[in-house]
Structure formats: structure tokens, C-alpha cells
Amino acid sequence: MQDEARHVGYGMQHFKYVLEHFPEKREVLHAHLDEAENISFAGAAATELTESFIILAGGGLKKENIEQGVRVTTQFNLKQMQEHFERLEKCGMPERKERSKLYKMYEMGRAAAENAGIKL
Amino acid sequence: MAFYADKDYTVDETVLAAAQKVMEGHLGLHWYEAKTERIAGRASDPRRGLTYQDLDVGSYGYTNIPEDVRTSQSMVSRGSEKVGKLPDMGYVVNRKSDVWSDNVAELYEEDKARRWVPATDIPWNELHAHPLAPELEMACAQLYTFLQECQIVSMDFPSKWVALINQDFLEQKSWMCAQMLDASRLFEVFRKRALYGGAGLGRASVTAEQGLKEWLWADQFPQGSVSINLSLAGFLLVVYRQVAAFAPTRVDRAIMRYAMQDAGRQTAYGLGQLRYHLKHRPLEASAMEGYLDHTEHALLGLIGSPELLEPMIIICGGGLEKAQVDKGRIATGKFIRLVVREYLEQIAAAGLAGHAGRSRIPAMIDRISASA
Numbered sequence: 001m002q003d004e005a006r007h008v009g010y011g012m013q014h015f016k017y018v019l020e021h022f023p024e025k026r027e028v029l030h031a032h033l034d035e036a037e038n039i040s041f042a043g044a045a046a047t048e049l050t051e052s053f054i055i056l057a058g059g060g061l062k063k064e065n066i067e068q069g070v071r072v073t074t075q076f077n078l079k080q081m082q083e084h085f086e087r088l089e090k091c092g093m094p095e096r097k098e099r100s101k102l103y104k105m106y107e108m109g110r111a112a113a114e115n116a117g118i119k120l
Numbered sequence: 121m122a123f124y125a126d127k128d129y130t131v132d133e134t135v136l137a138a139a140q141k142v143m144e145g146h147l148g149l150h151w152y153e154a155k156t157e158r159i160a161g162r163a164s165d166p167r168r169g170l171t172y173q174d175l176d177v178g179s180y181g182y183t184n185i186p187e188d189v190r191t192s193q194s195m196v197s198r199g200s201e202k203v204g205k206l207p208d209m210g211y212v213v214n215r216k217s218d219v220w221s222d223n224v225a226e227l228y229e230e231d232k233a234r235r236w237v238p239a240t241d242i243p244w245n246e247l248h249a250h251p252l253a254p255e256l257e258m259a260c261a262q263l264y265t266f267l268q269e270c271q272i273v274s275m276d277f278p279s280k281w282v283a284l285i286n287q288d289f290l291e292q293k294s295w296m297c298a299q300m301l302d303a304s305r306l307f308e309v310f311r312k313r314a315l316y317g318g319a320g321l322g323r324a325s326v327t328a329e330q331g332l333k334e335w336l337w338a339d340q341f342p343q344g345s346v347s348i349n350l351s352l353a354g355f356l357l358v359v360y361r362q363v364a365a366f367a368p369t370r371v372d373r374a375i376m377r378y379a380m381q382d383a384g385r386q387t388a389y390g391l392g393q394l395r396y397h398l399k400h401r402p403l404e405a406s407a408m409e410g411y412l413d414h415t416e417h418a419l420l421g422l423i424g425s426p427e428l429l430e431p432m433i434i435i436c437g438g439g440l441e442k443a444q445v446d447k448g449r450i451a452t453g454k455f456i457r458l459v460v461r462e463y464l465e466q467i468a469a470a471g472l473a474g475h476a477g478r479s480r481i482p483a484m485i486d487r488i489s490a491s492a
Contacts, residue, residue: 035121042129045139051147066145074143101130 008087016091030099033088037102040084044077074113078120081106126205154201168233172225172291182225182291187400189214189286198288211286217400218341221392225291227385231298236378238309247316247371254319255440256368259431262322263363264314266428268307269324270356273332274386275303277348281341295389302382309375325427331418342397342404343411346467349390351419354466355459357383359428362455366436391470398471409475412467419463420484423456460485 018025043049050073055061057076058069085103088096097103110120129135142148157178163170176183180199192198193214194206213219221227252260278296285293314321335352338344360383364376398405422428429452434440436455437448464476476482 032121035124038128038130039125042125042135045129045135047138047142047148048151050139050142051149051151054142054145054147061147063145066147070143070145105130 012087012091015088015093019092026093029093030096033096033100037084037100040081041102041105044080050077071118074109074116074118075120078106078110078113081109082120123207156199156201168229171229172294173229176225182289185216185220185288187216189216189288192286192288195287198290209287211284213281213285213289213341216289217397219285219289219292219345219393221389221396223388223392224295227389228291228295228298231295231302231385234381236305238305238312241378242309242312242374243371244312244316247369250369252317252368253439255434256438257317257319258322259434260317260368260372261314261319262427262431263435264310265322266325266328266425266431267310267356267359268314268321269328270332270352270422271303271307271310273336274348274352274356275300275307277336277344278303280336281344285341299386299389302386306379306382309378313371313375322431323427325425327421328425328427331421334415334418338411338415342393343408343415345390345393346408346412347415347418349386350394350466350470351390351416351463352422353383353386353390354463355419355422357387358455358459358462359432362432362451362458363435366438366451368435368438387466391466394467394470394472405472409472409478412472412475413478413480416479416481419459419481423459423485424488456485456488 015029018029053076054066054069054073056069057072058065058067081102085097085100085106088094113120127135138148157180159177159180161170161175161177164174172182175181178184178199182198185198192202193208193211194202195209196202196206251257278299282293282296282300285296287293332352335344335347338347357380360376360379364373364380367373367376394408398408432455433445433448433452435448436451437444437446460481464479464482467475
């Protein structure tokens with residue numbers, strides 16, 4: 001976590017710097033994120049990751065373990081997407097939510113989770 | 121973007137349905153059946169901890185990597201099961217003898233075990249408490265300016281190649297990343313030393329930089345490795361030893377002690393790589409000799425650089441008085457001969473025993489060092 005946090009710290013400051021100093025690149029960056037967020041979604045949808053995550057978070061393969069694992073993994077996935085958009089907002093791109101397909105997926109996922117009684 | 125994933129996953133119904141099914145609690149567990157070896161890695165020496173050498177087992181090990189890696193072109197971690205449409209990463213170095221050295225895993229482990237921190241491991245306050253005479257401080261500033269130029273190239277060489285090397289050589293790639301960190305740390309300490317002393321930085325060296333660029337841009341990894349990991353690192357190792365022996369302060373001695381251990385690893389890899397390359401590809405020996413004939417003049421660009429030699433003479437002699445300069449010239453003359461002797465010894469030890477007889481360098485060096 002501490003190593004990854006440094007990468008994120010650099011990524012945010014660099015993104016913020018680019019937006020502040022080269023405002024004309026904003027649209028190019030949106031176009032890039034349109035594709036890059038597709039990859040973020042692919043990572044979250046990789047069953048090789050989510051299934052192992054569910055088992056680890058739930059503590060096993062029994063029905064109650066899986067249910068607990070799904071709850072935790074759902075929260076984790078939604079939190080991850082939420083933080084992505086919070087970071088973009090802090091960097092100076094609050095409008096990203098309006099055009100992002102990933103954000104729409106996040107809103108749908110959040111509504112479905114709330115209906116299932118899973119709170120963020 | 122230079123590459124697009126094979127589909128837009130946010131609109132792919134198959135992917136969405138599979139993810140949804142899992143998140144409903146219906147796990148497919150297809151990865152449970154991965155056809156991979158079940159092993160339990162154990163540290164052979166508890167004091168050293170779990171190392172890559174301990175995991176050199178079966179399909180996970182590096183010993184059995186074939187000479188030509190033909191079936192692995194994605195970012196998959198060696199030993200995993202490969203299924204489906206994994207992307208081709210376009211690696212251009214896929215031959216073990218082009219990069220491997222038998223000590224790669226050991227060097228990587230040692231590199232991490234011997235990490236150090238310029239900010240806190242160097243007794244910087246001593247420079248403040250015992251400032252050097254201005255001419256010695258100026259000489260140090262120039263020396264450390266020169267060394268920074270060398271470290272930039274040491275950092276750039278592995279950076280330039282690492283993404284082009286097949287992922288199956290994962291210990292090798294990890295070692296190259298460690299080399300980048302070593303070089304950036306040495307760059308940092310040299311810069312801090314120069315700027316702490318009050319003399320600022322000195323002048324860049326044209327002869328050194330021209331030669332270093334030629335070495336950096338070798339178009340084959342084995343050739344570039346000989347230049348950067350053996351010729352340059354071997355040269356720097358002798359520089360560090362020389363400065364440590366004549367260090368004007370405890371700070372400089374401490375810096376050189378750390379620099380020697382880092383450069384020692386780099387040289388050990390350079391020697392091991394050339395040896396491995398020649399052992400497995402004996403027909404390449406004449407091509408390597410030709411490369412050295414063509415490019416080892418750059419070593420003279422380093423050795424003969426006044427931006428190195430003059431501060432070295434002042435540091436070794438202890439000042440700018442005639443007697444001091446004379447003493448410094450004698451010591452620096454020995455240093456020059458030592459650089460060349462060790463370079464030729466290493467080349468011979470790696471398998472090019474006859475190179476010393478055809479190299480133009482010794483004759484050139486005789487001319488320079490005779491003046492001392």
C-alpha cells in the first residue's frame with residue numbers, strides 16, 4: 001500500500017500539473033480516459049481476480065463465506081471506482097463523471113448494491 | 121494510444137454477465153484447475169530469508185529457461201498457466217544468452233539487502249564542521265559533477281532495455297530495475313555532496329559524454345552491457361577506490377565505500393553476462409572483439425577527460441602546491457594504468473583472452489601515464 005500510494009501521489013500531481021499548465025489538453029485527456037477506464041473495468045471484471053478476492057474476503061468457500069466475500073468485494077469495487085472519480089475531481093477534472101461510461105457503471109452498481117442491502 | 125484492448129469491456133455482454141454471475145455468489149472457480157505445479161517455497165537459509173534462488177524450482181525456476189524463449193510473449197508470470205488470447209508484448213530480447221548471467225538472482229537479492237540512504241547514511245554534518253580548503257572543495261565539486269554524468273548513463277542503460285526483454289527473464293528484469301535504483305541513488309549522493317560543499321557544480325565533460333553516448337546506444341544488449349556494465353562500471357569502481365584511498369573527508373570516504381559495493385555488483389553482472397554470452401554463443405566472440413575494437417576508445421574519453429584527471433590529481437595530492445600536484449600526478453598515473461589493466465583482465469576472464477594483445481588502449485595509456 002505504501003509503495004502504491006506513492007505512485008498514486010505522483011500520478012495525481014502530474015495530472016494536476018498538466019491540466020493547470022496545458023488546459024488545451026483537457027479534451028485529449030478525456031478521450032484517453034474513455035479508453036483507459038475501459039481497462040479499469042476489465043480489471044474489476046476479471047473473474048480470476050474477483051473470485052479469489054471473494055474467497056479471501058469471506059474466509060472460505062461455504063455459502064456464508066461467499067455471501068460475506070461478495071459483500072466485501074462489492075464494497076471494494078465500488079469504493080475503488082468512487083476514489084477514481086474523487087481523485088480526478090481533486091486534480092481539476094470534476095466534469096469527468098458526466099461523460100464517463102465507468103461512472104454510469106458505478107452508479108448502476110451502487111444502486112444495485114443498496115437494493116441488496118450493501119452500504120458503501 | 122498505441123494499443124487497444126481486444127474489446128470495449130464496458131459494453132461487452134459476455135464479460136458483464138460473467139462478472140455479474142460471480143458477484144451474485146456463483147463462482148466458476150475455473151482457475152482452481154490451473155495446470156501448474158504445486159510447490160511450497162522455503163528459505164534455505166533463515167538468516168538470509170526467502171530468496172529467488174530458493175524458488176528456482178521446476179517450471180517456476182530460472183535454471184530451466186530455454187535458450188530461445190518461443191512460447192511466452194505476454195506479461196504472464198513464469199510458471200502460470202497460459203490460456204486465451206494473451207497479448208503479445210513485442211519483446212525483442214528473447215534469447216537467454218543475450219541477457220543472462222548466472223549470478224543475476226544473487227545480485228538482485230544482495231542489492232536489496234545492502235540498500236542505503238544518502239540522506240541519512242552519510243555524515244553530512246562533518247563537512248560543515250570541518251570544511252575543506254577551497255581548492256580541494258572545488259576539485260571535489262568537479263569530480264562529483266563528472267560522476268553524475270556517468271551515473272545518468274548507468275541509469276539510462278537498463279531503463280532503455282528492460283521493457284524490451286522477455287518477461288520470462290523476470291529475475292533479470294528485477295535486477296535491471298535494482299540497477300536503476302543503484303544508479304539514481306549514486307547520482308543523488310554525488311549531487312548532494314557537490315552541492316553541500318559550497319562550490320556548486322563544475323563543468324561537464326565533452327569527451328566523456330561523447331563516449332558514454334556511443335556506449336549507451338549500442339544496438340545489441342550484449343554489446344551495450346559490456347560497455348556499461350563492464351567497461352564503465354569497472355572504470356568507476358577504480359575511480360571510487362582511488363578517491364576512497366585519498367578521500368579528503370570522512371564524508372567522501374563513506375560515499376565511496378557505498379559506491380564501491382554498488383559498482384562491484386554492476387561489474388559482477390557485466391562480467392557474468394559476457395561470460396555466459398560467450399560460453400553459449402562462442403561464434404559471437406569475433407563479433408564482440410570487433411565491437412570492442414570499435415568502441416573501447418570511449419574508455420579513453422573517460423580516462424583522458426581533464427574534468428576527471430585534474431580534480432583527481434588535486435585530491436590525490438592534497439592541494440595545488442607543486443609538491444602536491446607532483447604527488448597527485450604519480451597517484452593518478454597509477455590509477456590510469458590500473459583502470460586499463462583491470463578492464464583487460466575482466467575482458468579476458470569473461471572469455472576474450474586474446475583481446476589485450478589487439479587492443480589499442482594500452483599503447484595510448486602508456487603515452488598518457490608516461491607523463492606522470
